[in-house]
Amino acid sequence: MKRYPTVLTIAGSDSSGGAGIQADLKTIAALGAYGASAITALTAQNTQGVKAIHPVPADFLKEQLDAIFEDLIVDAVKIGMINTVEAAVAIAEILDRYKPEFVVFDPVMVSTSGSKLIENETIAVLWKELFPRVDLITPNLDEGQILISGKIDSVELLKEAAEEMVRKGCKAVLLKGGHLVAPTLSDVFARQNEETLILESGYIASSNLHGTGCTLSSAIATYMALGNSLPEAIIFAKKYISEAIEAGKDVKTGHGPGPLNHSFSPINMQFVL
Template identity: 50%
Template sequence: MQTNKTSLPPQSADTQRQRIPIAMTIAGSDSGGGAGIQADLKTFSARGVYGASTITALTAQNTCSVSAIHEVAPEFVTQQLVAVLSDLKVDAIKIGMLASIPIIEAIGVVLDQYPDIPVVLDPVMVAKSGDSLLHSDAIEALRDILFPRATLITPNIPEAAMLLGDVEASSEAQMEAQARALSRFGCSAVLLKGGHLASSDSTDLLLQDGAIHRFCYPRIPTSNTHGTGCTLSSAITAEIAKGLPLHTAIAIAEQYIHEAIACADQLDVGHGHGPVHHFHALWS
């Protein structure tokens, strides 16, 4: 019997060693897979970048609630960061759930040694289920230690209010005022997400170099929005890792999350707020 074999063309050394952009996420784990580290790594993969991680907390959660949180020792957070950054050439970093002051301080010490790596900071404070993910006494440390290191921060309306000790914005004008107030803590740019506004469209405001830019999409009627914030910030991080300028990276990421939400109902995951569809462009 004759076996037909398909021979592959020889690969050059350059092809074999082609470098893929690398992004790292520093965040908590979501055992349900819809948010946190899991959503970040799915997003990195969907956007075509290699993903590394540093886990700050383990959560026992699903689409309905967070039943337990186990914080990682700050010393071990440091060890994870050093292990990755001493070996991999990380092109961009996303920061999510940080839980406590000691973890924030540990991350700040390490990142100070890598000032050239862009950082996208998503100030995760409350889960979709309403469970708290950041100690209340850690808000000031988050602002003082990590905001000045951030290329971009991506709070939603409730998070912006908590960070400022203010009422939640109920209009785009109030969103703009709060974005400008947040920028005074030293971050390079602010993307204030407007998904919590009562409007037919969902509008995010980017404050960059003193100017306001709007990203507006029709609101999608679905309850499957678990992990939207994690996914958007990770998508931005992935595009920055590819070398794109901030505004372009955000525009691409906004389109990606809009499509991921639009396709979320194709999935049947859990009994609560299901996840967005990270691989909507890849799965049939």
């Protein structure tokens, strides 16, 4: 029997559908893979902000993950919002137990609307328990500043910050510079024992950027599940993001920053293994 390439997303739920688990599953499906999910937290949120967060107990999170890994062949894992220390430790234990082939972690700390989504004590645990266990982390500029405890306001500092994260134990880092004020967007890809790359893309004028980070990391995981190398997956995912932003820039969803158009060019389930 054939099977679909499968991506597991471990993240928080966005009740408005633009970010988190909902954005992840839309992205995975749009790119032609099968999405499974384990929810780390429930959020009451919309395009204007996060009203409340309800963490899922770590024991139940592990039950979700065990259920998935015991039944499905998981080709890639995307990790998103982790709100508590207990959840971080639980996920680390699951990664050690099942050893998925590829894991990308988007360390969600602040929402697009500016709401803080992580407890302070959890950040230290991420460095110790999760960053060394995953193949790629994808922080944005604000998250990068939190992780290095320093200011990033130029492409050169973006590059230095990504390389610092690798020196501190990350296998690979895609540090996103979309918040820098510049006509060209620059992201930095740094990996252990390899030359650091600066990846440029054109600026698209849009306020509909809710869930961009969730979508990018899910796209990278999906392209890895489809058999691409990590650099290829990043390049393809960045192209998908740009096209999804362009397709959704003139669409009104809610009263705040709206989502991307994840399904601007949906791909039917044509990829099978």
